[in-house]
Amino acid sequence: MFTPVRRRGTEILDDPNADAALSLRSLRDIALANxxxxxxxxxxxxxxxxxxxxxxxxxxxxxxxxxxxLGDIPAAAARMAGRRGLVMRTIGLERAPMLAAAAATRCTDALAADAMHLPFADRSIDIITISQVLHHFEDAEASQLLQECTRVARMGVVVGDLRRSWLAVAGLWSSSYLLGFHPVSRHDGMLSVLRGYTEPELRSLIERATGCHAGVTHRLGFRITAVWSPRYRRA
Known part of the structure; x- marks a missing residue:
């Protein structure tokens, strides 16, 4: 099955003035999908x-x-680190105080801040993760976000996103009813898949923006991950 052309549509909850209760409901659906x-x-x-x-x-x-x-990914990362005998301090970042407060119970710290201008010094955070966020931005803003992450990260940056395909759209549409997604979550989720990436697209975007070599991998569930270290920039 051929890969659909990448879409440029606007998701309902991308609107910073979206209803707060609806945004929280959608976050629960996203955590369930994760x-x-x-x-x-x-x-x-x-x-x-x-x-x-x-x-x-x-x-x-x-x-x-x-x-x-809702902080589900940093909480899972902290549990994994604990099994390895490591203590992990997690910081959850959201765009609005209300959303940051929703994550506070699962993260060591949570704050509302602009991801395009991270309030952290260079090389001050060991690992930065971005899950299902990058596809929300057009190329110029996506590049700026990746540059900021690379500036702040000491050990590495991990991007997790959606792998674009018609099969993924169909699977999300059908399973969203079984999982009881809100109609807005269903709409935004299907559009998110169509705004997702292929492996060459994601690798090219990261390497153009940061100058770092990114290891990009297909994952189950029509997911795609990329990981790179700021220490290994291309010459």
Whole structure:
């Protein structure tokens, strides 16, 4: 089955003035999708790979999750690190205080801030994760976000996103009814898939923006991950 052309549509909840209760309901649907379709597992697996390089002894590992939603991914990463004998300090970042507050119970810290201008010094956070966020931006803004992440990350950056295909659209549409998604979550979710990436697209976007080589991998559930280290920029 051929890959659809990447769409440029606007999702309902991309509107910063979207209803707060509806936004929270959608975040619950996203967390459910992450659990059942592999989004959480895919990102945590890449974080686990980066942790193999950790040489900080007993020092806590810091992780910043951009667009953290309900904080399900940093919470899962912290549990995984704990099983490896590491302490992980997680920071969830959202665009609005109300959304950051929703993540606060699952993250060590949560804050509302502009992801395009991260309030952190260069090389101040060990690992940065971005799950199902990048596709919301056009190329110029996506590049700026990737550059900011690369500036702040010390160990590596992990992107998890959707792998674009008609089969993924059909699967999300049908399963959204079984999982009880809100109609807005269904609409935005299907559009998100059509705004997702192929492997060459994601690799090219990251390498153009950051100058770093990115390892890009297909994952189950029509997911795609990319991971890179700021220490290994291309010449």
């Amino acid at each position: 659990r059942f379709f592999g989004g959480k597992r895919a990102v945590v697996r890449e974080v686990a790979t980066l942790l193999r390089r950790h040489s900080g002894g007993n020092e806590p590992v810091s992780l910043l999750d951009i667009g953290t939603g």
